Amino acid sequence: MQKNILIAQSGGPTAAINATLSGVIREGLRHEVIGNIYGALNGIQGALERRLIELKSQLTTEKQFKMLESTPAMALGSCRYKLPAYDKSPAVYEEIRNIFHKYGIGYFFYVGGNDSMDTALKLSDYFTACNDDIRVIGLPKTIDNDLYGTDHTPGYGSAAKFIATAMAEIARDCDAYNLNSVTIVEIMGRNAGWLTAASVLPRKAGAAVPQLVYMPEVPFDLSAFLNDVKRLHAERHTVLVAVSEGIRFADGRYVSESEQSDVTDSFGHRYLSGAGKLLERLVAENLGCKVRSVELNILQRCSSHLLSATDINEARCVGQAAVQFALEGRTGVMAAIKRAKNEPYAFDIGTVPLKEVAGLERRFPLEWITPSGNDLTDDVFPYLLPLIAGEIQSPTVNGIPEFFNFNKAVV
Amino acid sequence: MQKNILIAQSGGPTAAINATLSGVIREGLRHEVIGNIYGALNGIQGALERRLIELKSQLTTEKQFKMLESTPAMALGSCRYKLPAYDKSPAVYEEIRNIFHKYGIGYFFYVGGNDSMDTALKLSDYFTACNDDIRVIGLPKTIDNDLYGTDHTPGYGSAAKFIATAMAEIARDCDAYNLNSVTIVEIMGRNAGWLTAASVLPRKAGAAVPQLVYMPEVPFDLSAFLNDVKRLHAERHTVLVAVSEGIRFADGRYVSESEQSDVTDSFGHRYLSGAGKLLERLVAENLGCKVRSVELNILQRCSSHLLSATDINEARCVGQAAVQFALEGRTGVMAAIKRAKNEPYAFDIGTVPLKEVAGLERRFPLEWITPSGNDLTDDVFPYLLPLIAGEIQSPTVNGIPEFFNFNKAVV
Numbered sequence: 001m002q003k004n005i006l007i008a009q010s011g012g013p014t015a016a017i018n019a020t021l022s023g024v025i026r027e028g029l030r031h032e033v034i035g036n037i038y039g040a041l042n043g044i045q046g047a048l049e050r051r052l053i054e055l056k057s058q059l060t061t062e063k064q065f066k067m068l069e070s071t072p073a074m075a076l077g078s079c080r081y082k083l084p085a086y087d088k089s090p091a092v093y094e095e096i097r098n099i100f101h102k103y104g105i106g107y108f109f110y111v112g113g114n115d116s117m118d119t120a121l122k123l124s125d126y127f128t129a130c131n132d133d134i135r136v137i138g139l140p141k142t143i144d145n146d147l148y149g150t151d152h153t154p155g156y157g158s159a160a161k162f163i164a165t166a167m168a169e170i171a172r173d174c175d176a177y178n179l180n181s182v183t184i185v186e187i188m189g190r191n192a193g194w195l196t197a198a199s200v201l202p203r204k205a206g207a208a209v210p211q212l213v214y215m216p217e218v219p220f221d222l223s224a225f226l227n228d229v230k231r232l233h234a235e236r237h238t239v240l241v242a243v244s245e246g247i248r249f250a251d252g253r254y255v256s257e258s259e260q261s262d263v264t265d266s267f268g269h270r271y272l273s274g275a276g277k278l279l280e281r282l283v284a285e286n287l288g289c290k291v292r293s294v295e296l297n298i299l300q301r302c303s304s305h306l307l308s309a310t311d312i313n314e315a316r317c318v319g320q321a322a323v324q325f326a327l328e329g330r331t332g333v334m335a336a337i338k339r340a341k342n343e344p345y346a347f348d349i350g351t352v353p354l355k356e357v358a359g360l361e362r363r364f365p366l367e368w369i370t371p372s373g374n375d376l377t378d379d380v381f382p383y384l385l386p387l388i389a390g391e392i393q394s395p396t397v398n399g400i401p402e403f404f405n406f407n408k409a410v411v
Numbered sequence: 412m413q414k415n416i417l418i419a420q421s422g423g424p425t426a427a428i429n430a431t432l433s434g435v436i437r438e439g440l441r442h443e444v445i446g447n448i449y450g451a452l453n454g455i456q457g458a459l460e461r462r463l464i465e466l467k468s469q470l471t472t473e474k475q476f477k478m479l480e481s482t483p484a485m486a487l488g489s490c491r492y493k494l495p496a497y498d499k500s501p502a503v504y505e506e507i508r509n510i511f512h513k514y515g516i517g518y519f520f521y522v523g524g525n526d527s528m529d530t531a532l533k534l535s536d537y538f539t540a541c542n543d544d545i546r547v548i549g550l551p552k553t554i555d556n557d558l559y560g561t562d563h564t565p566g567y568g569s570a571a572k573f574i575a576t577a578m579a580e581i582a583r584d585c586d587a588y589n590l591n592s593v594t595i596v597e598i599m600g601r602n603a604g605w606l607t608a609a610s611v612l613p614r615k616a617g618a619a620v621p622q623l624v625y626m627p628e629v630p631f632d633l634s635a636f637l638n639d640v641k642r643l644h645a646e647r648h649t650v651l652v653a654v655s656e657g658i659r660f661a662d663g664r665y666v667s668e669s670e671q672s673d674v675t676d677s678f679g680h681r682y683l684s685g686a687g688k689l690l691e692r693l694v695a696e697n698l699g700c701k702v703r704s705v706e707l708n709i710l711q712r713c714s715s716h717l718l719s720a721t722d723i724n725e726a727r728c729v730g731q732a733a734v735q736f737a738l739e740g741r742t743g744v745m746a747a748i749k750r751a752k753n754e755p756y757a758f759d760i761g762t763v764p765l766k767e768v769a770g771l772e773r774r775f776p777l778e779w780i781t782p783s784g785n786d787l788t789d790d791v792f793p794y795l796l797p798l799i800a801g802e803i804q805s806p807t808v809n810g811i812p813e814f815f816n817f818n819k820a821v822v
Contacts, residue, residue, distance in 0.1 A: 013587050042588070072580050073583040073587040074587045077587055078587040078588055079589065080588070164810070164811050169484075169713040172482065172483050172713060172715075172814060173484045173709050175488070176484040176485045177453070177488070177491070178452075178453040178456075178457075201809070204808070205807070205809055205814075206813065294708045294710075295708070297705045297706070298581060298584050298705060299577060299580065299710075302583060303580055304580055305576050305717055306717070385810070390810065396616070397616045398612075398796055398800070399572055399575070399719065399796070399800045399801065400572075400579055400612055400615060401580065403616075405617070
């Protein structure tokens, strides 16, 4: 008997998340035991609201699949809804089960980060407890690369490639002038420095930048930072600094918090901004040289014009493998990337129990940070380099990216 | 008798400025009357400090030329030095003339914006007054597209393509969530809205964004802005706003001025940033919905991983034509792009007297702004679309851009 697939996307956007969706649809189309392939709009929240659309008929050509794979952010929409615990809200679980039965769902794929894996785990546990053969597979997705159980996460490679490229370009921009300057590039990552780590990749393309790297994993010291800059200015004009948005003082406060609590502007408004802006002001006030801060901002997660071919390929493979795992009877697992070897780079897709992933954050290895706490060791390169390898020519029309749009008529 | 070329780059970086340098060197190599080709490090300031390097021997392969053409920001370095008037500082002019004689310079090429054209004009007038046959040609370069005498400026097309691409991607990121939100994208442009105008280009790739566009050419009204957002939220979740850094109130004050102290650069230009942040705060305080601002920042001018093929080709042609104009005996002129036709797009390189360009700013046409002042008319498209056409695969190594580096040993 045929059963149907339901797939949904959740959490923060990445540039690779639709390649995983593409992989699920591609593989779903290959198996006769699979009937319809539905997408829930806006994650599990949309599933609860019965906002399901039919996907199979919407992707009929390789060109459409390719366009979907280079479309950034959730093509099905996202949500930040976290499923409550079963004993708090059993009705929500029953409602989901009813909806899944109504639509003949036998396989549920949830693409997201650690919160989404928590939702997938809860549903999987619930269906198992009900003796209901609805298989739930989590699919990893986050630019933050902070999921346990997988060597790295789809979406991270493309974000890392954007950050590395932007750093290389910004370094050239900084060097154009023959005067002392400091440029502070603020990179996403609230608790883990994985994205900030990508800032050192230009060193593998002949550019010795950045000179300073500050990660959330190391307590941040304002006077040590100023001394670092002063020391570097003795030997060079331009100092390029990569800083994670999530750097914290030794007492655990985010550096960006001091902005929000202490500083007000001329209207008496609180000045809301990040770690980069604070360091910019600190340099201006204490060192008096030209200084600017650059927030790479949301382009880090949505710049589909600069994808890692490795990342998009892996994201698609994760989706394809997930369908196979579900058909093999697996449930309550996340599809995970296993690094087979580095040279040449090779990977496999395996599984990891969702309970080993859900709600946890994987930090950047402390041993890859130099003892001084303001730079990384060369150990990062064998890990990072394969993940940003390869370019993709994303489709354009009139010189502008052309993205895939689903017909969102609810079935 | 052979004479030598001196070329220098000035002002703010662009992603196309080295394609013009490449064009000058390519063409210089073709003519036997040209001896050496020198580059001054850091513009006319470097020339005054006798920091000249030899270029001819450093570019011997097509691969090197191509790499130079996709290297962002001045490969020779830049300066913000403005030549004083002759009657104020005749000694500076005599010093430059001595240096030019010492190095046998017969042709001086200065690549820059309107301030650099002012320097070129002053030198050209001086050499002419001295009856000295040193020919001075200005070469346009600015992402701001605000130079008179040329249909558009090299560097603008690539910046416009980056802005259009980023807007298209950010629009997808915004639409991922099913809740009311406002995203304000702040785009460069002190006095002219040319760059902000590029934000509407995604409309030619199927994305009806942004919903609101605010240009420096139209007085900005805070309450009208809030009403615009409120009106749009009645019909849609996400409102995407493109705003120029240089928007001003009706009384002429920059919107960003309330954010900043009166910092000016060495030309007396006010240092701007923060219009987007101010609007972000305004929306948060008055409308209470999710809001964020994104500053596209310096990637607009240095993102060489996303070049307009048209722009790079034109930038190179401008350099090549400038050498031909100098050899024909022209001086005191700027090489300028003349649009021949739109479909298919074709251009010629002509000349325009530097005195019609120097120190002037070309504004965005008011008739291309809608009467409501918060959007553009479709008249922008025939002008803009050809300028962003075509993609270039810039060279990479290890997945990261590979840039050209001159040996900067002074001759």
